[in-house]
Amino acid sequence: MYAWLDARKAKECGDSLAYASYEVEGDLIESLVNDLKAAVEVTKKTRIYVIWQDPDSRKMKGRFIFGGRKAPPWTGYGASPEQAVPDEG
Numbered sequence: 001m002y003a004w005l006d007a008r009k010a011k012e013c014g015d016s017l018a019y020a021s022y023e024v025e026g027d028l029i030e031s032l033v034n035d036l037k038a039a040v041e042v043t044k045k046t047r048i049y050v051i052w053q054d055p056d057s058r059k060m061k062g063r064f065i066f067g068g069r070k071a072p073p074w075t076g077y078g079a080s081p082e083q084a085v086p087d088e089g
Contacts, residue, residue: 001040029063029065036065036066047064049065
């Protein structure tokens with residue numbers, strides 16, 4: 001993945017986040033999926049989320065092209081509403 005990002009002069013934007021310019025004619029997602037499959041070993045654990053600007057509507061869109069959502073690392077650290085104990089004064 002790093003080689004693919006480096007070849008496209010991607011900019012680092014934080015933990016596991018990068019910005020890359022990717023020009024394509026035709027379907028962006030289909031082209032990106034095929035390009036990444038050729039460059040990166042895709043397994044059941046691979047998770048890649050893409051954010052792009054739709055050329056027609058100019059709106060930002062995003063979706064997983066490999067994998068999907070999973071529980072965030074902060075799950076279980078906060079008090080749930082039923083766990084909160086009211087103050088008794």
